[in-house]
Amino acid sequence: MCGIIGLCFNKTEELGKLLYKGLQRLEYRGYDSAGIAVLNSGRLFVVKGKGMLRDLEERLKFTEYTGSTGIGHTRWATHGAPSDINAHPHVDCKGFFAVVHNGIIENFDELKKWLINRGHIFASETDSEVIVHLIEEYYRELGDVYEAFKRAIRSLKGAFAILMITPLEENKVFFAKKDSPLIIGLREDYKVLASDIPAILDHTCSVIVLRDYWVGYVTPSRVHIEDLASGKPIDYSTYIRLIEWSIEEASKGGYPHFMIKEIYEQPLALINTITGLRSSREFPLVVKMLVDARRVYVTGAGTSYHAAEFYAIASNTLTGLLTIPFIASEYEAYVNAVRDGDILIAISQSGETMDVLKAVRMFKERGARVVAVSNVVESAIPRESHISLYTRAGPEIGVAATKTFLAQTLLLSWLLVELAEYTGAISSSEHRELVKSLEESPRLVEVSLERSEKTAYELSEVYAEKKSMYYLSRHIGLPIAKEGALKIKEIAYIHAEAYPAGESKHGPIALVESAFPVVFIVPKLVWLEHSTKGNIEEMKARGAKTLGIVCDESPVVSLLDHVITVPCPHWLLTPISHTPPLQLLAYYTAIRKGLDPDRPRNLAKTVTVE
Numbered sequence: 001m002c003g004i005i006g007l008c009f010n011k012t013e014e015l016g017k018l019l020y021k022g023l024q025r026l027e028y029r030g031y032d033s034a035g036i037a038v039l040n041s042g043r044l045f046v047v048k049g050k051g052m053l054r055d056l057e058e059r060l061k062f063t064e065y066t067g068s069t070g071i072g073h074t075r076w077a078t079h080g081a082p083s084d085i086n087a088h089p090h091v092d093c094k095g096f097f098a099v100v101h102n103g104i105i106e107n108f109d110e111l112k113k114w115l116i117n118r119g120h121i122f123a124s125e126t127d128s129e130v131i132v133h134l135i136e137e138y139y140r141e142l143g144d145v146y147e148a149f150k151r152a153i154r155s156l157k158g159a160f161a162i163l164m165i166t167p168l169e170e171n172k173v174f175f176a177k178k179d180s181p182l183i184i185g186l187r188e189d190y191k192v193l194a195s196d197i198p199a200i201l202d203h204t205c206s207v208i209v210l211r212d213y214w215v216g217y218v219t220p221s222r223v224h225i226e227d228l229a230s231g232k233p234i235d236y237s238t239y240i241r242l243i244e245w246s247i248e249e250a251s252k253g254g255y256p257h258f259m260i261k262e263i264y265e266q267p268l269a270l271i272n273t274i275t276g277l278r279s280s281r282e283f284p285l286v287v288k289m290l291v292d293a294r295r296v297y298v299t300g301a302g303t304s305y306h307a308a309e310f311y312a313i314a315s316n317t318l319t320g321l322l323t324i325p326f327i328a329s330e331y332e333a334y335v336n337a338v339r340d341g342d343i344l345i346a347i348s349q350s351g352e353t354m355d356v357l358k359a360v361r362m363f364k365e366r367g368a369r370v371v372a373v374s375n376v377v378e379s380a381i382p383r384e385s386h387i388s389l390y391t392r393a394g395p396e397i398g399v400a401a402t403k404t405f406l407a408q409t410l411l412l413s414w415l416l417v418e419l420a421e422y423t424g425a426i427s428s429s430e431h432r433e434l435v436k437s438l439e440e441s442p443r444l445v446e447v448s449l450e451r452s453e454k455t456a457y458e459l460s461e462v463y464a465e466k467k468s469m470y471y472l473s474r475h476i477g478l479p480i481a482k483e484g485a486l487k488i489k490e491i492a493y494i495h496a497e498a499y500p501a502g503e504s505k506h507g508p509i510a511l512v513e514s515a516f517p518v519v520f521i522v523p524k525l526v527w528l529e530h531s532t533k534g535n536i537e538e539m540k541a542r543g544a545k546t547l548g549i550v551c552d553e554s555p556v557v558s559l560l561d562h563v564i565t566v567p568c569p570h571w572l573l574t575p576i577s578h579t580p581p582l583q584l585l586a587y588y589t590a591i592r593k594g595l596d597p598d599r600p601r602n603l604a605k606t607v608t609v610e
């Protein structure tokens, strides 16, 4: 969604530059408009507009603004189209208060009507603007900025991370949080607030991850936090954490885009996932929970849903324990069947996706226990789950998920291997073999990348001209096909659909004509390689141009127009061996089309609305 940043500072000269840098780090969360507000010598300056951050900098010169205190926002539009007026920060009628907001105010319509009746004049179409007018309204009544701020926050329904500054209290940034992420970075001499860790790392590794319904303010030397409902101050010392990510990890490190950097970081990401699992106290507990479960559900959104589907197919096949996958936003279709003793595995890279969070809450209400699988420690979904496992893949900034998908599927595979041994579904020698293969997964992804680089680059020239594609597979390859189709759809804007290969003849094949591109994902399962042969023939007979991601010595190689062969130690490692070529294909196709793969249109990295 949107990214917000706040600085309560003493180096007046650098304020604009640091706000701009913070917004650059948060740009992956939204990039249709941006703006800043700064306080300088008792005056409030607001500058904002529609467009990409670097273009806005040329036009509006954020970096030239100086002052002691400032807030900034980079937007992914929800209410109100991207425009100069709808960009944040928003100000009240008199220009005393400036607010940035990430989230959605559900009751903004009724609040807006009430405020208009009381004489407020709205400049934008956003839901967020009601917040600043509410503060103005209550300040008129109460004459105290902090009390007015808190009363305004209490009137809001929905999700929010809010920052507010005012010349009435020049050295403070006021904040409030519910359901949207907000972090305070702590330094002796100043404080920084941001939606996410990468924007804080330029300043400090010491952070407080704020909890829902916390409000307060920071000054350069002090933090005040209280619970909104009780008004009691929070002793935040027990909430201070040291972030292990380095600033290098959160920057491009010589690569032209975050996406390609993160694709090539996958071996390292997997090493870190493995190291994390080895030292995890929670991991064996989760295995035990799964053994005792009445029924297991697994959910996620987008790429994380593909990891969920992978887990379900692998669980049914390897352990014989039925697992039910569902897309997080569809939880209503499943929740009525949930009972005590059920388990929900909730997968989310960011740990903040609202659809997943909603599913977690609903399943908990029905008595399920929830296991979170996330990449971001102490994010909302782990916090609301009973137990959490972390992928530890490092920060993922590219909007398209890459390394975190491999890390998720590795973690989930490991869980299943332990579960399968525990329940006797596999022998201890099979268990040993599988663990060895999982340990070697960093090398596997390295080889897969090496082998696919050239073909992916060459074929991207062909695919860049295409409007539609199919990605076909069976069984454990199907979530990988879906992931490949999602990647090329979201960053190269090619309409791509993934189907079970057997299903393709029941309708989708009608679209296939001369040179129609069809990508086959063929994992190492003898029956699967055999039955896919017929599907390749069916497509070729209609003129399709086929590419296969296949295992060494696969019997389908000779049938395909183009081939990328990868090593396949076991079908369970299919995501590790077969996904990297699909990521490269999508990346290079986007580049050929002159698109920015890190900032695909209409998307945001973290989706904190339903």
Ligand code: F6R
Pocket (backbone or CB within 6 Å): 301, 302, 303, 304, 305, 347, 348, 349, 350, 351, 352, 353, 356, 399, 400, 401, 402, 486, 487, 490, 605, 606, 607
């Ligand atoms: C696809 C992509 C999205 C996310 C989805 C869930 O490349 O990035 O589809 O996978 O929004 O996000 P998380 O995993 O953070 O819950």
